[in-house]
Amino acid sequence: MKQLFRIGQIVPSSNTTMETEIPAMLRAREALHPERFSFHSSRMRMHRVTAEELAAMNREGLRCAAELADARVDVMSTACLVAIMAQGLGYHRQVESDFRRVTSENKSDAKVMTSAGALIHGLKALGARKVSLLAPYMKPLTDKVVEYIENEGIEVQDRICFEIPDNLEVGRRDPLRLLDDVKRLNTANVDVVVLSACVQMQSIPAIQKAQDMLGIPVTSTSVCTVRNMLDLLGLDAATPGYGKLLA
Incomplete structure (x- = not known):
């Protein structure tokens, strides 16, 4: 029986890539495996990749996590690497901890991660x-x-x-x-x-x-993001054509 997984992404408002590349790789995986995926996003305002705009965008992340928790996604991830890495060494662990708290408060058991x-x-x-x-x-x-x-x-x-x-x-x-x-x-x-x-x-x-x-x-x-999502969901990552990590 095919199983449906809901994929959630917290996306900068000007990002036009993660809502295409992540689905493209997971759709390619569907040709090889029985699982199916749907895709859901919440957006944070950001236009220019500057330290100031990245910091302001990060402040919207918890709202977005709560919105995706409401959709009962199975896994959620940020879709901006530099916004996390610019805030300090190891900062992705703090963001993931904050997301786990927000999802728990909203009675969701979504797996959480960051692209960083x-x-x-x-x-x-x-x-x-x-x-x-x-x-x-x-x-x-x-x-x-x-x-x-x-x-x-x-x-x-x-x-x-x-x-x-x-x-x-x-x-x-x-x-x-x-x-x-x-x-x-x-x-x-x-x-x-x-x-x-x-x-x-x-x-x-x-x-x-x-x-x-x-x-x-x-x-x-983006390839690493798909691999991390599949690992968190306990799914086989094998999807040839996207480098060794998904081979």
Whole structure:
């Protein structure tokens, strides 16, 4: 018998990617497994990827968690990595703790996670000790992301940031450009390449192509988010075509 799982995401108002990439990967999984998924979002206002707007957006997160708890989703996740990582080292654990409290208060037993925590979860599932990454952020925010990842015990050998402050512009970037971008990245002796360390920068059309080209595991924050969701739900992650993490 097919089982339906409700997927909840807390999405920046200008994010146009996570409500397409997460369903695309889980729809692809439906061709291989009996489980089915529905998708539900609550939105937080944010247009420009600056420290000030990210902090203001974060303050809306608990309202969004309560709204998704009302929908009785099975798992809920934030859909913005840098908003969490910019607030301090290890901050995803505090957010997840706050979400668990809010869901409990609303009589929901939803599993909770963040896209920031999902990237760490995915890299550790791949056994990554050293990575290189691509990100659309301004340099100061990219530096915070690198520091955050390294605080979790994973060395960042190299990073390229595209310095795009407008979040809508980030979402419009052609994901296949990443195949040229990654050629400028120092990937020698790294365990994993993070093709997009941002959930708004589209990546999934390029993930498998980049992995085939480089000959090492390639992933992105959206791919890591799907893996973390499936792990929390106790479901088989196997969905070929999106890199080793979902293979």
